[in-house]
Amino acid sequence: TIAACLHSHRDECSRYTSDGTVDIYRQPALKRSTGNWRACVFILGAEFSECLCFFAVSKNLVTYLTTVLHESNVDAARNVSTWVGTCFITPVLGAFLADSFWGRYSTIAI
Structure with a gap:
């Protein structure tokens, strides 16, 4: 100890x-x-996967909302803006929870 x-x-x-x-x-x-480089591979892989998914969904989201769900362009743009804003604000909530309650290992696992 x-x-x-x-x-x-x-x-x-x-x-x-x-x-x-x-x-x-x-x-x-x-x-x-x-630490060292062992953990780096997993963190880089997770970040790459996250970015790939985010940009793949956001690229096609307006088209999906207007053609499949038959939303107007205004509603589709508002929904996409809400989705992007949520994607960018949730890491702040996650950082608070990680620093206050979860710790390093649990945060990476979740």
Whole structure:
């Protein structure tokens, strides 16, 4: 634990991260098995998939709303603007929940 690390030898403490991060089991995170490029692949993959889906849907949404759902151009534009605004404001809510309640690992998993 951190308390044991504080009282032990300096070399012993250098095994753990110094910023207070914990692993998935809420134990102090080891430097050798935390972060680096291993996690980067998953984060980049998730971000790429998110951007691809967002732009694929937004590209065709007005056409879908006007032709399939028979909305007027004004209603379709308003609905698309609402959808885009929602897409851009929900990360702020997610950031609040992640920082306040979930933590790093749960946020990435969700």
